[in-house]
Amino acid sequence: MGRPWATFGVDLHLEPSGAGGLRRGLTDALRDAVRGGRLAPGTRLPSSRTLAADLGIARNTVAEAYGDLVAEGWLTARQGSGTRVAERAVVPPSDTAPRPRAPGRPTHNLVPGTPDLASFPRTEWLRAARRALTAAPSDALGYGDPRGRPELRTALAGYLSRARGVRAAPDGILVCGGFSHGLRILGTVLRARGAHTVAVESYGLFVHWDLLAAAGLTTRPLPYDARATDTRALPDAAAVLLTPAHQFPMGTPLRADRRAAVVDWARRTGGLVLEDDYDGEFRYDRQPVGALQGLDPDHVVYLGTASKSLAPGLRLAWMVLPPSLMEECVAVKGLADTCGVLDQLTLAEFIGSGAYDRHVRSARLRYRRRRDALVAAIAARAPEVRVTGIAAGLHAVLRLPPGTEPSVVQAAAWQGLALHGLAFYRHAQATTEPLDALVVGYGTPSDHAWAGALEALCRVLP
Amino acid sequence: MGRPWATFGVDLHLEPSGAGGLRRGLTDALRDAVRGGRLAPGTRLPSSRTLAADLGIARNTVAEAYGDLVAEGWLTARQGSGTRVAERAVVPPSDTAPRPRAPGRPTHNLVPGTPDLASFPRTEWLRAARRALTAAPSDALGYGDPRGRPELRTALAGYLSRARGVRAAPDGILVCGGFSHGLRILGTVLRARGAHTVAVESYGLFVHWDLLAAAGLTTRPLPYDARATDTRALPDAAAVLLTPAHQFPMGTPLRADRRAAVVDWARRTGGLVLEDDYDGEFRYDRQPVGALQGLDPDHVVYLGTASKSLAPGLRLAWMVLPPSLMEECVAVKGLADTCGVLDQLTLAEFIGSGAYDRHVRSARLRYRRRRDALVAAIAARAPEVRVTGIAAGLHAVLRLPPGTEPSVVQAAAWQGLALHGLAFYRHAQATTEPLDALVVGYGTPSDHAWAGALEALCRVLP
Numbered sequence: 001m002g003r004p005w006a007t008f009g010v011d012l013h014l015e016p017s018g019a020g021g022l023r024r025g026l027t028d029a030l031r032d033a034v035r036g037g038r039l040a041p042g043t044r045l046p047s048s049r050t051l052a053a054d055l056g057i058a059r060n061t062v063a064e065a066y067g068d069l070v071a072e073g074w075l076t077a078r079q080g081s082g083t084r085v086a087e088r089a090v091v092p093p094s095d096t097a098p099r100p101r102a103p104g105r106p107t108h109n110l111v112p113g114t115p116d117l118a119s120f121p122r123t124e125w126l127r128a129a130r131r132a133l134t135a136a137p138s139d140a141l142g143y144g145d146p147r148g149r150p151e152l153r154t155a156l157a158g159y160l161s162r163a164r165g166v167r168a169a170p171d172g173i174l175v176c177g178g179f180s181h182g183l184r185i186l187g188t189v190l191r192a193r194g195a196h197t198v199a200v201e202s203y204g205l206f207v208h209w210d211l212l213a214a215a216g217l218t219t220r221p222l223p224y225d226a227r228a229t230d231t232r233a234l235p236d237a238a239a240v241l242l243t244p245a246h247q248f249p250m251g252t253p254l255r256a257d258r259r260a261a262v263v264d265w266a267r268r269t270g271g272l273v274l275e276d277d278y279d280g281e282f283r284y285d286r287q288p289v290g291a292l293q294g295l296d297p298d299h300v301v302y303l304g305t306a307s308k309s310l311a312p313g314l315r316l317a318w319m320v321l322p323p324s325l326m327e328e329c330v331a332v333k334g335l336a337d338t339c340g341v342l343d344q345l346t347l348a349e350f351i352g353s354g355a356y357d358r359h360v361r362s363a364r365l366r367y368r369r370r371r372d373a374l375v376a377a378i379a380a381r382a383p384e385v386r387v388t389g390i391a392a393g394l395h396a397v398l399r400l401p402p403g404t405e406p407s408v409v410q411a412a413a414w415q416g417l418a419l420h421g422l423a424f425y426r427h428a429q430a431t432t433e434p435l436d437a438l439v440v441g442y443g444t445p446s447d448h449a450w451a452g453a454l455e456a457l458c459r460v461l462p
Numbered sequence: 463m464g465r466p467w468a469t470f471g472v473d474l475h476l477e478p479s480g481a482g483g484l485r486r487g488l489t490d491a492l493r494d495a496v497r498g499g500r501l502a503p504g505t506r507l508p509s510s511r512t513l514a515a516d517l518g519i520a521r522n523t524v525a526e527a528y529g530d531l532v533a534e535g536w537l538t539a540r541q542g543s544g545t546r547v548a549e550r551a552v553v554p555p556s557d558t559a560p561r562p563r564a565p566g567r568p569t570h571n572l573v574p575g576t577p578d579l580a581s582f583p584r585t586e587w588l589r590a591a592r593r594a595l596t597a598a599p600s601d602a603l604g605y606g607d608p609r610g611r612p613e614l615r616t617a618l619a620g621y622l623s624r625a626r627g628v629r630a631a632p633d634g635i636l637v638c639g640g641f642s643h644g645l646r647i648l649g650t651v652l653r654a655r656g657a658h659t660v661a662v663e664s665y666g667l668f669v670h671w672d673l674l675a676a677a678g679l680t681t682r683p684l685p686y687d688a689r690a691t692d693t694r695a696l697p698d699a700a701a702v703l704l705t706p707a708h709q710f711p712m713g714t715p716l717r718a719d720r721r722a723a724v725v726d727w728a729r730r731t732g733g734l735v736l737e738d739d740y741d742g743e744f745r746y747d748r749q750p751v752g753a754l755q756g757l758d759p760d761h762v763v764y765l766g767t768a769s770k771s772l773a774p775g776l777r778l779a780w781m782v783l784p785p786s787l788m789e790e791c792v793a794v795k796g797l798a799d800t801c802g803v804l805d806q807l808t809l810a811e812f813i814g815s816g817a818y819d820r821h822v823r824s825a826r827l828r829y830r831r832r833r834d835a836l837v838a839a840i841a842a843r844a845p846e847v848r849v850t851g852i853a854a855g856l857h858a859v860l861r862l863p864p865g866t867e868p869s870v871v872q873a874a875a876w877q878g879l880a881l882h883g884l885a886f887y888r889h890a891q892a893t894t895e896p897l898d899a900l901v902v903g904y905g906t907p908s909d910h911a912w913a914g915a916l917e918a919l920c921r922v923l924p
Binding site: 312 | 495580582592600619620623624627639774776778801802805816
């Protein structure tokens with residue numbers, strides 16, 4: 001058919017010009033489209049007036065074709081919701097992959113790494129989104145700067161400077177799609193520079209070690225003693241990945257002398273410190289210790305994220321890079337890996353308006369109360385168990401009597417309580433004496449689910 | 463200081479406990495924070511009441527410290543906007559990278575690849591965002607399925623089926639951050655499978671060829687004759703990257719016999735067809751030709767994008783994958799490369815509510831009018847120039863008299879008109895006889911700027 005489709009509300013992809021008249025042709029075409037699955041169940045069809053105008057045929061013809069198909073059961077028509085494709089099973093193409101079975105969901109979830117998603121500030125976020133998108137120049141919606149939107153980099157530079165003691169200028173910040181994305185970029189750059197080894201902590205996340213391995217780098221764990229990661233023992237590595245403010249998962253801060261040792265190492269060897277500041281805003285007993293990056297912006301990459309303070313689903317994180325690294329990181333990131341600008345603009349507005357500070361303050365109060373409740377419950381009901389680590393973050397480490405970790409983790413699984421033992425976070429090459437402990441993500445449940453999760457936890461503790 | 467920080471609106475990162483009294487200590491700490499750049503110009507300070515409550519000191523002490531610093535010029539206080547850090551130049555850290563100079567912006571822009579960003583449907587998008595975020599379960603804000611949100615994959619399956627004739631089930635769709643991201647994933651998977659060569663078109667985008675090269679693949683161009691890309695000459699390649707609906711940039715559709723030839727080749731050799739359907743919604747003279755993927759979903763990967771229909775800044779695209787490819791693509795994409803869920807949920811709502819269809823219809827009308835104006839202006843003012851390609855998409859190819867392309871492109875640059883000649887899009891190994899032509903992105907300017915851009919174009923044509 002040689003008609004313009006410009007006025008067509010919904011593209012039906014029809015060719016209603018067969019024999020048997022227009023009504024018959026249109027009816028057949030629509031039926032085929034529904035039967036073949038090309039028109040999905042629930043799809044709303046254009047009004048008969050619109051479709052008629054578009055096809056250049058009488059409105060009655062369309063209305064009659066719709067009527068026929070409603071009578072046949074292919075379409076449904078209801079007052080107020082228009083004409084829709086009936087909700088019936090469409091035969092899927094024979095080559096469709098089998099749907100992967102969702103794993104059974106546990107009743108309670110204390111796996112760390114995700115904040116309380118129910119407390120995401122939806123209303124304030126939408127308000128910021130409206131202000132940001134209304135104010136944005138049209139150009140902002142284009143391909144844009146691979147470092148990220150300047151509005152966000154400017155807001156982050158101010159925020160990180162005052163809240164985390166980071167020395168950051170907007171031009172030194174690279175916005176990325178989550179911490180893992182940033183780490184992948186850094187791993188690729190390090191490998192391209194000829195690096196082979198990255199020192200890591202004895203306890204951490206294997207997904208991070210795997211990302212470095214995928215970039216062609218070997219990870220080698222530093223010893224962890226009673227006090228913290230031992231940075232005096234830094235091997236011949238091109239870089240070291242650390243969580244200085246709040247070791248993940250052990251929950252200890254890097255002590256002042258060991259902070260100094262790692263910076264000395266970096267200056268002496270030209271090595272790079274990758275500072276994972278995943279939950280630096282959440283300290284309950286005192287003012288947070290400033291970022292390591294403030295000590296030496298030329299040798300430390302600061303990595304921050306919205307995944308703990310807001311939500312992982314935003315996929316927004318940021319790196320403050322030494323000037324010498326920016327060009328190579330941008331080249332690796334390239335256009336194929338940029339992040340959506342709308343969330344970037346919204347986060348910039350969210351920070352600039354003070355909403356981010358207000359949200360962090362409120363979240364800090366929430367998580368602090370949960371940690372207090374956890375400590376009190378353990379003291380009262382499981383005196384053999386000791387809560388270790390500083391009053392900070394969204395998780396705590398529960399030291400267990402020697403040899404009991406596997407059975408407690410197993411008991412938790414039976415009770416429908418998702419939970420990891422410390423062994424889950426241990427590097428395969430770690431030489432540190434293994435400890436029996438649980439890593440409890442008290443930030444993960446919603447307020448509603450928290451009490452039940454805590455109760456379930458107490459029930460499985462020795 | 464050992465005080466809780468949970469009630470602190472803005473974290474100042476101060477230690478106001480020095481000698482000389484509280485007022486002096488607070489004044490010094492704030493001054494240092496401003497001087498050192500840790501408190502950025504324009505930052506709003508907490509009210510004296512809030513800060514006093516938080517520090518556990520008298521409100522007057524804070525008010526006096528603020529007053530001192532206003533007097534010294536570090537802060538400003540204005541009725542209604544509170545106390546802020548004064549707008550003064552902060553000395554940047556000495557190690558800041560020099561700001562890259564922005565290239566001079568041309569007056570007119572007819573480089574294809576970007577739609578009219580001024581027509582992005584901001585109000586409707588925000589409305590969809592509100593509905594989507596309000597309706598989303600909290601879990602949606604977590605790390606989520608690496609294939610993308612199920613809401614979006616379901617909406618896309620329905621839309622692609624009815625509008626582009628794609629055979630898609632939600633489980634067969636992988637959401638990615640733009641076409642380039644999808645192509646990078648596919649290139650990595652092909653290389654891991656042992657592929658060495660991907661056939662491409664003689665004319666196309668070098669960024670795509672570069673992405674394949676970065677994955678370790680050689681690109682080899684297919685001949686382009688008067689009719690279209692010649693798929694009968696497919697070399698010994700693992701895959702072929704094509705723009706069947708509307709060759710970019712030549713503007714021709716892949717003819718029926720050559721569509722058949724490429725599918726035959728794929729079936730015979732087990733090769734993979736990568737179908738780049740970048741502007742398939744925009745056809746003005748007839749109903750769009752359905753996607754090649756509908757002919758053989760087992761051998762064709764369909765790639766679509768929101769970059770032309772909405773805006774590149776969304777960084778949202780989608781691949782409909784043969785079942786055999788999904789697992790490998792998900793493994794390559796991984797958690798390090800997921801896209802923000804809020805835009806995914808919003809696009810799902812935008813499609814499901816019919817707003818996407820309405821927007822595409824309105825955009826189609828806009829671009830069609832521009833194309834008509836272009837054709838009319840060329841006929842009237844540059845009879846030596848011929849507009850080629852079908853009435854579709856957001857760009858047209860203007861054939862020039864032999865030998866004139868370089869001088870016309872040069873003249874355009876002098877006139878402040880950003881424009882590419884056809885040579886810009888030619889593969890280095892292309893054997894096709896070179897043609898003199900301009901590739902005119904009539905979709906790029908805003909409505910406001912379009913007439914001026916067209917006039918500037920006419921002035922530089924022979």
